[in-house]
Amino acid sequence: MKKREPIFSKFKKNEFESICRERGLALTIQRRAILAELAGRRDHPTPDQIYDVIKERLEGVSRTTVYRALETFVCIGIARKISNPEAKARYDADTSRHHHLTCLHCGIVLDIHDGDLNKLKLPNESERGFEVIDYSVAFTGFCGHCRSMGGIDRAVTKINPGSSHYETS
Amino acid sequence: MKKREPIFSKFKKNEFESICRERGLALTIQRRAILAELAGRRDHPTPDQIYDVIKERLEGVSRTTVYRALETFVCIGIARKISNPEAKARYDADTSRHHHLTCLHCGIVLDIHDGDLNKLKLPNESERGFEVIDYSVAFTGFCGHCRSMGGIDRAVTKINPGSSHYETS
DNA sequence: ATTCCGTTTGCAATATATTTCCATCTATGA
């Protein structure tokens, strides 16, 4: 098994702290905990998934704070709000260009790092007035867990929030 | 001005009717109207946007019916629920492989048909147990309308539902 | 360490989006 680099690296932590200082944003324990949780996992969690973990450690944190902190991270450029077909917010602390696999059954979002996919020619959309900033390739399919569960009717691609599960690493 | 093929073509209509017959789904006036509306527009509407139009023509139609019909269309393969970072579902009656431009300011989703983008090599994710079914390239940026409006702070990429507007064709 | 001030938080209320329940109604085949 290949050893993995921790996502909430020293680098990310320093980046966060210096950006906050530049902008006059306070380094609160809530923001630290929320960022650490977001950056420490690989499943692109929803605000509620983060809240559920955070609340065990931080007595009395509010769901509102989680929502607010995540939006703040997006605004200062240390996280992204990612697109997914569930249409609920999911966040990603990795802001480098990479791509996603979304399971059509349970909604989990996994990363793909692939050099070729990072070199797509941008379409010329200036004629339509659109300014392209970035892109990401969104793959859809079925994750290992959902494939191995018997009885999944693939015609029913409706995402089932009740059956969520996560990569165990 | 280039003439455009109507999206709710004879083909789509026949496809819908035959699939419904095969599956024992009733061809109700609600489903017909909802599909016609979805397929007739190019802006990837939310259920509410469809409802707002439909209710003028179909006295007493329920929002619930619109939600249900759209999910049904996805299940039978004649529409897709598309990925987007807003906290609401958007649907697309074009199930062929194509790609999307999403405006980071107003949330509008435009189509891109580009032959090169349709030929990406699928990543080999079978080792991780993921079965890839399809993909779509999600471009983000700013649409012509949002670019031309003065005073947009690009650092604030939060999607603003209040400023929605649509392609006039 | 203490004080001050602007930022952030928690809570409650509100807003928006979606789903569920069930009585009633309708499309469709016999």
Added chain:
DNA sequence: TCATAGATGGAAATATATTGCAAACGGAAT
């Protein structure tokens, strides 16, 4: 036309997200 499986409408429940404000906190100056 009739029977009936399937669909609808409307209310209510649930899920998701945002806002306003008083109290608490972080960080800089002292």
